[in-house]
Amino acid sequence: MEPVAIVGVGMTKFERDRVRDTFGDLVFEACTRALDDAGMTIDDIDIVLTGSNDFFDGRTISSMAIMDACGSYDKNVSTVEGDGTFGAAHAVMRVLAGWGTCLYCAHHKGSESVMPLITNAMFDPIYERFLGIDSVTSAALQARAYMDRYGVTEEQCAQVSVKNHGNAFKNPYAQLPLQLTIEDVLASPYVADPIKLLDCCPISDGASAVVIAGAQRAKALDAKPAWVKGIGYNCDAYHLGDRDLSKVDALQAASKTAYAQAGISDPAKEVDLAEVHDTFTYLELMAIEGLGLCRMGEAGEFTAFGNTAQDGRLPVNASGGCISSNPVLVAGLNSIIECALQIRGDAGEHQVDGVKTAVAQGVNGPCGQSQCVWVLGGDE
Amino acid sequence: MGAKKVGIVGVGMTVQRSTRRDVSGVELINEAVRAALDDSGMTRKDIDAIVIGNMDHFEGINYVDTWSVDGSGALGKPIMKMTTGGTTGSTVAMGAYYHVASGMFDRVLAIGWEKNSESDTTGAIITAFDPFWDRPTFGGAVAGLALEATQYMAETGATEEDAAYVAVRDRKNAINNPFAHLRMESNIEAIMSTPYLAWPVKLGDMCPRTDGACAVVFASEDIAGDFPNVPAWVHGVADRHLWGYTSDPYVNQHVKGGTWFPAMERATRELYDKVGITDPLEQFDVAELYLPYSFAGLRYMESLGFCERAGGPALVRSGDTDMGGKCPVNPSGGVLSSNAIGATGLLRVAEVALQVQGRAGDRQVPGAKLGLATGFGGCYWSDELVIGKEKPEKARG
Amino acid sequence: MDDWREAQEVLVMDGGIKVPYSWSAGETGTTYLESLRDDKKFLGTRCPECGIVYHIPRRNCPDCFSECAEWVELGSSGELVTYTITRKHHPQLSPLKGVFGYAVIKLDGADTGFVHLISEFDESQLAKGARVEAVFAGEREGSILDVRYFRPVKAVS
Numbered sequence: 036m037e038p039v040a041i042v043g044v045g046m047t048k049f050e051r052d053r054v055r056d057t058f059g060d061l062v063f064e065a066c067t068r069a070l071d072d073a074g075m076t077i078d079d080i081d082i083v084l085t086g087s088n089d090f091f092d093g094r095t096i097s098s099m100a101i102m103d104a105c106g107s108y109d110k111n112v113s114t115v116e117g118d119g120t121f122g123a124a125h126a127v128m129r130v131l132a133g134w135g136t137c138l139y140c141a142h143h144k145g146s147e148s149v150m151p152l153i154t155n156a157m158f159d160p161i162y163e164r165f166l167g168i169d170s171v172t173s174a175a176l177q178a179r180a181y182m183d184r185y186g187v188t189e190e191q192c193a194q195v196s197v198k199n200h201g202n203a204f205k206n207p208y209a210q211l212p213l214q215l216t217i218e219d220v221l222a223s224p225y226v227a228d229p230i231k232l233l234d235c236c237p238i239s240d241g242a243s244a245v246v247i248a249g250a251q252r253a254k255a256l257d258a259k260p261a262w263v264k265g266i267g268y269n270c271d272a273y274h275l276g277d278r279d280l281s282k283v284d285a286l287q288a289a290s291k292t293a294y295a296q297a298g299i300s301d302p303a304k305e306v307d308l309a310e311v312h313d314t315f316t317y318l319e320l321m322a323i324e325g326l327g328l329c330r331m332g333e334a335g336e337f338t339a340f341g342n343t344a345q346d347g348r349l350p351v352n353a354s355g356g357c358i359s360s361n362p363v364l365v366a367g368l369n370s371i372i373e374c375a376l377q378i379r380g381d382a383g384e385h386q387v388d389g390v391k392t393a394v395a396q397g398v399n400g401p402c403g404q405s406q407c408v409w410v411l412g413g414d415e
Numbered sequence: 416m417g418a419k420k421v422g423i424v425g426v427g428m429t430v431q432r433s434t435r436r437d438v439s440g441v442e443l444i445n446e447a448v449r450a451a452l453d454d455s456g457m458t459r460k461d462i463d464a465i466v467i468g469n470m471d472h473f474e475g476i477n478y479v480d481t482w483s484v485d486g487s488g489a490l491g492k493p494i495m496k497m498t499t500g501g502t503t504g505s506t507v508a509m510g511a512y513y514h515v516a517s518g519m520f521d522r523v524l525a526i527g528w529e530k531n532s533e534s535d536t537t538g539a540i541i542t543a544f545d546p547f548w549d550r551p552t553f554g555g556a557v558a559g560l561a562l563e564a565t566q567y568m569a570e571t572g573a574t575e576e577d578a579a580y581v582a583v584r585d586r587k588n589a590i591n592n593p594f595a596h597l598r599m600e601s602n603i604e605a606i607m608s609t610p611y612l613a614w615p616v617k618l619g620d621m622c623p624r625t626d627g628a629c630a631v632v633f634a635s636e637d638i639a640g641d642f643p644n645v646p647a648w649v650h651g652v653a654d655r656h657l658w659g660y661t662s663d664p665y666v667n668q669h670v671k672g673g674t675w676f677p678a679m680e681r682a683t684r685e686l687y688d689k690v691g692i693t694d695p696l697e698q699f700d701v702a703e704l705y706l707p708y709s710f711a712g713l714r715y716m717e718s719l720g721f722c723e724r725a726g727g728p729a730l731v732r733s734g735d736t737d738m739g740g741k742c743p744v745n746p747s748g749g750v751l752s753s754n755a756i757g758a759t760g761l762l763r764v765a766e767v768a769l770q771v772q773g774r775a776g777d778r779q780v781p782g783a784k785l786g787l788a789t790g791f792g793g794c795y796w797s798d799e800l801v802i803g804k805e806k807p808e809k810a811r812g
Numbered sequence: 813m814d815d816w817r818e819a820q821e822v823l824v825m826d827g828g829i830k831v832p833y834s835w836s837a838g839e840t841g842t843t844y845l846e847s848l849r850d851d852k853k854f855l856g857t858r859c860p861e862c863g864i865v866y867h868i869p870r871r872n873c874p875d876c877f878s879e880c881a882e883w884v885e886l887g888s889s890g891e892l893v894t895y896t897i898t899r900k901h902h903p904q905l906s907p908l909k910g911v912f913g914y915a916v917i918k919l920d921g922a923d924t925g926f927v928h929l930i931s932e933f934d935e936s937q938l939a940k941g942a943r944v945e946a947v948f949a950g951e952r953e954g955s956i957l958d959v960r961y962f963r964p965v966k967a968v969s
Contacts, residue, residue, distance in 0.1 A: 037518070041419065054822055054824060055820070055822050081752055085519050088477070089470075089471035089472060089498070089542075090471060090477040092649070093498065093542065093546070093827075093828075093829055094542050094544075094546075094749070095470050095471055095472040095539055095542045095543045096470070096498075096499065096500035096543040096793050097794075098499060098656075099543060099544075099656075099793055099794055100545065102656055102657070102658065102794075102876060105843075107653065107656060108657060109657065109681055110655075111653060111655070111682075111685075112654065112655075112656050113493055113497060113499060113510060114497060114498060114499050114655065115496065115497055115507050115510075115511065116471075116480075116496045116497065116498045117439045117480065117495055121495045125494070125495065125497075125510065125513070125514075127517070128513045128514055128516075128517035128519055129513055129517070131418070131516075131517035131518055131519065132418045132419075132513050132516035132810075133418040133516070133811070149902070151902040151905055152900075152902065152905070153477060153961075154477070155902075155905055156475065156476065156477035157476075157477045157478045157481070157482065159476075159482065160475065160476070160833070160835040161439065161835060161837050161841050161845075161956065162841075162868050162926070162956050163927055163956070165907065165955070165956065165957055166907055166914065166927065166929055166956065167901065167902075167905035167906055168914055168927060169902070169905060171900070172896055172898055172913075172914050173914075173927075175896035175914070176894045176895070176896055176914060176915070176916055176927075177894070177896045178896075179896055180893070180894040180916075180940075183894070183940050190879060210859045211430075224899065224900065225897075225899040226898045226899055226900045226901075227897065227898050227899060227900075227913070227914075228896050228897045228899070228913075229896075231895075255417070266492075266519075267493075268493045268495070269491065269492065269493055270480070270481060270484060270489045270490070270491070270492060270493070271490070271491070272484060272485075272486075272490055272874065273481055273482055273483075273484040273485060273923070274485075274816055274868055274924070274926065274927070275868075275918075275926075275927050276868075276893065276916045276918070276924050276925030276926040276927060277866075277874070277924050277925075278896060280893075280916070284491070285491075288491065289493075309422075351518075351941075365680060378456045392825065398483075399478055399480060399481055399495075400478050400480070400481025401478075401481070404481045405480065405481050405494065411822075434836075435836070436836045436838070437836075437838060437839050438836070438838040438839070438871070439835070439836060439837060439838040439840075439871075440835075441840055442838050442840070442871045442872070445871070445872050445877075449877060452877075458877070459875075460878050472829065472831055474833075474835075475833045475835075484874060485870055485872065485874040486872070488874075488877065490874045490875060530836070532834075532836070533833055533834055533835050533836065534831055534832070534833050534834075535831055535832055538830060538831045538832070539831045542831070543830050546825060546827060547825060548862075711844070787943065
């Protein structure tokens with residue numbers, strides 16, 4: 036891949052209810068921050084891409100709500116409806132195709148809608164929707180399958196909640212820093228067995244943005260680049276019964292592509308840090324394995340040994356992860372941003388030393404059906 | 416810069432009908448995809464990536480990209496969804512173009528589809544608009560277009576009959592297109608006698624509601640020779656989605672002589688500069704334009720540079736845009752004949768590709784070498800693509 | 813300069829999307845649902861190339877894209893692939909009263925599982941591989957809810 040870098044990042048603080056802000060306000064805030072971070076103005080942006088979801092926003096053509104705010108006036112603009120990792124991947128495509136700089140933003144206001152009804156709408160109207168299944172109950176099906184396959188326990192999953200909510204104290208943008216013990220998580224009420232309240236992500240409001248530039252423009256800027264070393268994405272079967280839910284086929288396929296582009300042959304050794312999709316605790320364990328950061332079925336132990344702590348060998352979700360802030364499609368973009376900040380040495384209190392290679396993961400669809408993996412690096 | 420030139424090597428489309436009850440949405444998508452794969456000499460395994468689009472609230476499915484895997488061929492493949500309202504089909508085409516131009520993928524399948532029969536179209540469209548400022552008073556797409564038509568007639572002296580000419584032309588062209596929804600020989604009187612929906616827009620001036628799907632295979636110049644069809648090359652793409660509120664497009668237009676359609680004019684200027692178009696009526700052999708209603712076939716011609724301001728009626732009445740004219744517009748029948756929204760913009764691209772490949776059957780414009788395809792939607796947004804028989808010298812976005 | 817913002821108490825408007833839908837099951841889906849309604853029988857379709865029997869039935873094979881026109885009658889019992897018990901659920905989404913859950917169930921004769929409801933169970937009966945049987949609704953209308961839920965098969969002693 037030709038050298039392309041993230042040269043500016045911006046996030047809003049993620050909160051349960053940003054009632055004072057419209058979608059446009061959030062996007063404007065994030066885009067302004069990203070431009071400032073890059074040392075640019077909107078005039079330096081050649082093309083704009085946005086990310087939003089019509090269902091969550093309660094608007095068909097949801098991108099229309101933020102056309103003013105994202106700076107797309109009199110520029111080419113388009114929209115990816117999906118997680119930020121996918122949207123940002125398309126932004127990279129535009130830059131590779133010859134556009135010097137691209138501003139990409141994503142927004143979400145969970146507070147304005149009813150999450151279960153919206154995630155229920157992912158399910159097929161003829162065969163599944165009227166069963167009332169949603170993102171939580173489908174996740175529970177997958178959690179059970181994964182845990183049964185490898186003998187993973189609820190305690191091992193609970194570790195993820197304790198770790199990540201604790202990490203959130205050091206991330207000023209995170210919504211839910213919480214001081215928890217494993218007992219707290221185990222004692223929280225079941226939502227759908229084996230998933231308990233503290234295994235789940237919150238409802239969040241917020242927006243993020245990145246500026247992506249080709250090597251020439253990146254070097255001309257005063258910004259600190261985080262280089263895009265590899266991107267891969269892949270989709271599994273849709274009907275839950277078509278898949279072995281305990282497996283991570285799509286994630287492994289996406290990782291393979293991303294690592295090949297990045298020239299990584301041994302991710303467990305070569306990756307310094309990962310920001311993964313932990314909307315439910317078990318998903319972080321599956322992600323660590325699917326990304327090849329530890330052996331299949333061993334993520335529970337891997338975590339128990341402290342490997343994925345902020346001061347561990349391979350920190351995972353040092354930012355606090357989705358379990359601390361889950362602005363749905365913005366989540367993957369946040370993972371990319373966090374990796375970029377770590378590589379730049381700009382992650383503030385949750386900075387991990389010596390991050391040269393970082394991996395971000397994002398998801399579309401139920402039970403992690405469609406996966407996108409990014410590898411970011413400090414060197415071009 | 417390593418941008419690749421991109422060719423269209425195969426297209427597939429379903430028959431466009433008001434109601435396709437025989438298939439679910441996923442199955443409708445599959446029909447178009449299989450047709451496109453057959454046309455390209457490909458199997459599902461050959462697909463490198465997929466871009467899919469529709470307007471969510473028309474079918475009520477969240478995450479269509481993951482839902483439609485069985486039909487789209489996305490099992491074990493990279494897929495993403497792109498959607499921008501009415502421009503979705505052209506957005507998907509441009510999205511797929513960039514997937515290939517970037518060098519990341521060699522063979523990308525673009526899918527646009529809609530099953531309008533499954534929802535209340537107006538009810539769904541209204542949700543596009545801001546809940547505080549626009550939704551309470553917004554009368555749906557027709558009312559918005561009626562405002563535009565009223566202004567156009569007041570400033571140019573164009574008549575309802577002038578607009579009706581466009582509808583007659585396109586639906587007559589559709590007779591040559593076995594895939595089109597509304598195919599009929601009619602006349603201006605017939606259009607004029609249809610009931611008013613929102614003055615001056617009548618039923619006969621409007622596009623229908625359609626179920627349909629379209630799939631197009633975009634391929635990199637590196638492997639474009641591997642296909643049974645000679646590629647139709649993408650010469651350039653451009654878009655502007657300027658506005659967010661229904662009154663925005665009229666901001667400049669209370670000024671006499673102000674721009675008609677700023678988004679279209681700016682996208683057009685960028686595209687024509689990139690591709691070297693100075694006289695579209697002469698240089699284009701064919702145009703497949705997203706005209707959501709008949710008056711657009713007058714007004715938008717001006718914004719696309721086919722004639723001077725207020726010259727729309729004279730242009731269409733001259734016959735220059737009829738089959739056999741200088742630049743036939745909508746030989747396929749266009750949107751006035753078939754409007755499965757997510758597919759519509761992509762169909763314009765597919766039709767121009769077929770034209771420059773000489774594969775457009777009964778609707779072929781003889782010797783067509785260069786064509787314009789446009790998408791329209793949202794709050795007066797414009798997507799535009801130039802597609803040609805010759806391989807362009809430079810790869811241009 | 814922005815003091816007026818600080819003093820502002822923002823207005824919130826309640827609303828909802830009111831779009832009615834009528835989803836077509838298509839010919840394949842209709843055949844399947846009518847079989848549930850009229851015969852209380854589950855049907856799958858077989859891919860002629862891959863040999864896979866899909867339940868939920870497919871018009872085309874997602875993998876090789878062959879048309880799957882051959883219907884296969886399946887059993888009304890099968891095994892649990894995975895399951896969950898719902899403890900906290902949105903009332904608008906709850907199809908059953910009382911304790912219920914979701915499961916992926918592989919019916920006898922099918923190569924794929926499908927999602928449905930489970931009820932009338934003791935938690936100790938739920939395990940991967942446990943046998944479950946369909947409980948049909950008395951009045952059926954050609955919908956996936958013509959099957960009320962699945963319940964553990966009572967062991968023959």
